[in-house]
Amino acid sequence: MSPRWVPDPNVRKGRSVIHDLHAHLVFVTRDRRGPFTDEILTRCEEVMRNVCADFGAQLREFNGGTDHVHLLLHYAPQVRLSTLAGSLKGVSVRRLRQEYPEHIRKYLQGDHFWSPSYFAGSCGGAPLTVIEEYIENQKRSV
Template sequence: MSRYKQASHVYWRCQYHIVWTPKYRFRILKNKVGKEVFRCIHVYCSQLGCEVVELSVQVDHVHLVVKVPPKLSISKLMGALKGKIALKMFSKFPYLRKNKLWGSHFWQRGYFVDTVGINEEIIRRYVRHQEKVERQNQLEIELD
């Protein structure tokens, strides 16, 4: 299979590593909330014509490696993902909206994005192993 995708007049391979966090980096992306965020990212990415390559939802941030067609800008993708997921979370888990600090915003305003080029496997491995690193850090903190 080719590493490149094809549209009517273009061959492309646009891959990005994106990281974003909940408002105030609250540690709320766990259990049912984290699973719903994971599911929503897959659903909304496929609706936008994107392909999720790697995804890791940590308790306080999300790592996503995604293939994005050239007709879709990263800012539009992130606006759609963060906006739709926030609406879904507030409707499915109404207790989240009760915290006055949210101000009806689920996500932090910005995000990190980097293109995935020659270091693709390194970045994919990093995203895959984020959960292990997070657990080890928590154990070290608890033992101190």
């Protein structure tokens, strides 16, 4: 008798699609100045988890340093990654400015907090455990 097939928890089903999409995003602050403390990184993660949930995505891993954040996302094919990235950056800075106004104001360049560019990499070639371990082991250095 053959062993029963166990479904992969990463494979998700939609109405007309079965998918397993992951992306590694990196956002850096404008001019790589270091606004992040451990407290602010923790709050940034909470905000970004909520934004992902609003898009039907899942924030699998989050970490960062004084001037950047790494995210590992699990998302559906109908999610436009560039739109999600824009929302993650926009909502996070809006919340951080509301909650830490004096601190964040020191790191704004004009009205800008995040660099306008970002890194996005698909995570299909390397095993996800390697990417998760990489992000988990990033030094916060704060």
